[in-house]
Amino acid sequence: MKKTGIVVLALMMSIGLMACGGKETKQSEGAKTESSAAQESAKAGAEKAKDAKEIKGSILEVKDFMFSIKTDDGKEYALNFDKAPEGLSEVKEGDEVTVEYTGELSEVDSFTGTILSVKKA
Template identity: 35%
Template structure:
């Protein structure tokens, strides 16, 4: 009897943990945007500063720039679409989907 209760509780905990992990994965895949000024472009990253003067680093793979990055220049106002988590300290932990000139 006691063993069956323990198994039931463990099964419930595992199902709850799996559901929470799926929600976190979905949130990481949600597309978000940042609009600001393109300050710097290098082969491995680019930097955008938002209207609050916070600078964000977006990594790129050398030779594989995100869609639209080649169409904008340093000093342009841009909108970056990305997935993942963006931080002033750590930059982007995710993927840049596109970069386009902001209106």
């Protein structure tokens, strides 16, 4: 009876160790996935910077998730964003700025690109 009890306990311990080992593998795979995602995001950022365009004008209005700009030739554009672009907090209405962005601007359609930065001109 003692031998059967020892075998059962040994079997239960080995099953427990196998379960713990499986969790560690999944966590390390998750870390690899997060690392891969960060690398892909960095590559996407580099590609965006490569395709970047600039527009110069004056800030008409700044809101929580958008701002509008008027160029020297009188065209007005509304630029929306999910996360405030670099430098937006340093400018105010009336400031002359240079906006670096990707995508296409339109006076009629909404902006679907990404604003990379806003700098005082």
